[in-house]
């Protein structure tokens with residue numbers, strides 16, 4: 541049987557990325573080694589999560605960006621000192637609130653007065669805030 545060290549590079553690979561020999565060696569090792577089995581399962585879940593996210597990117601549902609930003613804001617605060625955690629948490633919530641408010645304002649704006657902002661018509665980037673300096677250069 542292969543050692544954990546030599547099977548480790550095979551763990552993140554999807555089945556179709558391995559040669560039949562590699563796939564068999566990995567399967568045999570994972571069947572006998574709970575540590576590598578857990579690692580392979582984690583990679584598998586990660587791959588599934590990425591596949592779902594790739595789909596989301598292609599077909600963004602309403603509010604997807606806002607939800608992701610809120611989740612990222614919460615995740616980032618988990619590994620830090622409690623004092624930093626409190627500060628980062630409120631900063632993350634503030635950023636998410638600003639982003640949500642901006643998106644809502646743009647949506648409402650787009651519905652009621654689509655011609656009010658000439659640059660948004662020209663650039664066709666309704667979700668991307670354009671800094672004033674960049675606008676000045678673009679003119």
Ligand SMILES: [Zn+2]
Nearest residue numbers: 544573575576
């Ligand atoms: Zn192992």
